[in-house]
Amino acid sequence: xxxxxxxxxxxxxxxxxxxxxxxxxxxxxxxxxxxxxxxxxxxxxxxxxxxxxxxxxxxxxxxxxxxxxxxxxxxxxxxxxxxxxxxxxxxxxxxxxxxxxxxxxxxxxxxxxxxxxxxxxxxxxxxxxxxxxxxxxxxxxxxxxxxxxxxxxxxxxxxxxxxxxxxxxxxxxxxxxxxxxxxxxxxxxxxxxxxxxxxxxxxxxxxxxxxxxxxxxxxxxxxxxxxxxxxxxxxxxxxxxxxxxxxxxxxxxxxxxxxxxxxxxxxxxxxxxxxxxxxxxxxxxxxxxxxxxxxxxxxxxxxxxxxxxxxxxxxxxxxxxxxxxxxxxxxxxxxxxxxxxxxxxxxxxxxxxxxxxxxxxxxxxxxxxxxxxxxxxxxxxxxxxxxxxxxxxxxxxxxxxxxxxxxxxxxxxxxxxxxxxxxxxxxxxxxxxxxxxxxxxxxxxxxxxxxxxxxxxxxxxxxxxxxxxxxxxxxxxxxxxxxxxx
Numbered sequence: 001x002x003x004x005x006x007x008x009x010x011x012x013x014x015x016x017x018x019x020x021x022x023x024x025x026x027x028x029x030x031x032x033x034x035x036x037x038x039x040x041x042x043x044x045x046x047x048x049x050x051x052x053x054x055x056x057x058x059x060x061x062x063x064x065x066x067x068x069x070x071x072x073x074x075x076x077x078x079x080x081x082x083x084x085x086x087x088x089x090x091x092x093x094x095x096x097x098x099x100x101x102x103x104x105x106x107x108x109x110x111x112x113x114x115x116x117x118x119x120x121x122x123x124x125x126x127x128x129x130x131x132x133x134x135x136x137x138x139x140x141x142x143x144x145x146x147x148x149x150x151x152x153x154x155x156x157x158x159x160x161x162x163x164x165x166x167x168x169x170x171x172x173x174x175x176x177x178x179x180x181x182x183x184x185x186x187x188x189x190x191x192x193x194x195x196x197x198x199x200x201x202x203x204x205x206x207x208x209x210x211x212x213x214x215x216x217x218x219x220x221x222x223x224x225x226x227x228x229x230x231x232x233x234x235x236x237x238x239x240x241x242x243x244x245x246x247x248x249x250x251x252x253x254x255x256x257x258x259x260x261x262x263x264x265x266x267x268x269x270x271x272x273x274x275x276x277x278x279x280x281x282x283x284x285x286x287x288x289x290x291x292x293x294x295x296x297x298x299x300x301x302x303x304x305x306x307x308x309x310x311x312x313x314x315x316x317x318x319x320x321x322x323x324x325x326x327x328x329x330x331x332x333x334x335x336x337x338x339x340x341x342x343x344x345x346x347x348x349x350x351x352x353x354x355x356x357x358x359x360x361x362x363x364x365x366x367x368x369x370x371x372x373x374x375x376x377x378x379x380x381x382x383x384x385x386x387x388x389x390x391x392x393x394x395x396x397x398x399x400x401x402x403x404x405x406x407x408x409x410x411x412x413x414x415x416x417x418x419x420x421x422x423x424x425x426x427x428x429x430x431x432x433x434x435x436x437x438x439x440x441x442x443x444x445x446x447x448x449x450x451x452x453x454x455x456x457x458x459x460x461x462x463x464x465x466x467x468x469x470x471x472x473x474x475x476x477x478x479x480x481x482x483x484x485x486x
Contacts, residue, residue: 026063037065075386092361142329160473343402
């Protein structure tokens with residue numbers, strides 16, 4: 001769940017009335033004001049940063065109150081392990097995701113835990129993310145990486161480029177082609193493709209509508225915006241439906257994208273088939289979920305630009321595994337063998353995960369951490385920025401150190417200390433694909449380009465639209481063997 005969405009879910013939860021209960025005292029911010037609670041300790045512009053500051057002093061479990069309503073936040077590996085116990089807790093689908101069903105239906109992201117369509121869709125899509133399927137997709141992804149490299153050659157010795165914007169072009173193109181075979185022309189266009197622009201606008205409208213629904217006469221105020229959103233939805237649905245109809249009419253033997261795999265496993269002889277409408281929702285939901293794929297490699301490039309030794313070590317591995325840049329892209333196996341570059345990516349995910357939190361709901365009345373009572377139906381936010389800065393990571397948790405992910409150090413940490421993609425059966429189904437795309441992009445940049453950051457830039461993280469470096473720009477240079485990164 002991206003930070004902007006998580007913040008809205010948290011604040012909606014605080015605004016919903018709950019019956020009072022006798023509870024163990026939770027740590028909470030100092031200076032709590034009667035009636036208003038902790039409202040002055042929160043920030044509407046950077047809610048996640050404000051919660052992170054509070055949690056740094058309050059500990060692994062704490063509460064926030066606004067207008068008398070309570071929200072519980074957890075950020076300790078042992079507590080998170082408790083919350084990840086599927087026999088006692090389940091994924092909670094908050095009001096934000098419920099509202100998004102107008103856009104993505106009951107897809108894997110937005111469906112309730114007990115929704116039978118979710119289980120059928122999950123089983124249907126598992127083969128689409130197997131290693132065999134990933135091998136089939138690799139040539140498509142590698143083609144995009146080569147196109148991205150050719151596109152960046154046009155940026156050499158020119159003005160600095162915005163890294164998040166540039167990498168989003170590549171990941172949007174990868175997502176469109178590998179999900180349902182659609183090329184968005186991301187390297188030829190100045191603006192996003194109409195499909196991606198419409199999807200983003202619909203998501204934004206859905207979020208605004210969820211906020212405005214509490215305002216009197218909001219239906220009248222939002223009517224025109226909702227009509228425009230409905231038109232966008234019809235356009236998005238029409239694009240995907242047309243592809244599905246064409247594939248049904250002309251089935252293909254090869255499974256070249258995720259839609260092929262879903263259609264091949266959802267024929268009339270499959271008792272667990274789902275409708276083509278539900279397949280459409282899965283396609284749109286996957287594209288929605290992959291929207292922030294560009295964020296981790298963008299963050300990684302920032303830290304590489306600030307740490308020349310790490311940059312050169314990562315580049316040396318790419319040179320050793322991939323060889324010199326040529327006309328042919330790396331193979332699937334060559335990408336998976338980038339062990340150190342993977343650690344660079346994981347460390348970027350630790351510091352700034354695109355999923356800033358996930359919600360867990362109690363299946364029955366229970367005690368959290370053997371102390372704090374939770375009633376059936378109450379939920380807790382697992383706040384990843386604090387979890388990933390827990391003391392189990394050492395005393396230098398804000399420093400960028402890829403060697404935290406050496407195998408022996410991973411084994412020494414609690415199993416639930418690292419949760420960049422959620423947990424359990426409702427974790428991100430496309431996480432391995434996202435990692436593969438990120439490694440392919442990072443490796444391509446390291447192999448072919450020198451990058452020079454703008455002088456004086458210090459990382460500023462933008463919380464809306466995915467966790468990404470705001471205003472981070474690089475000058476692109478042709479690679480020279482004798483060059484070093486500033």
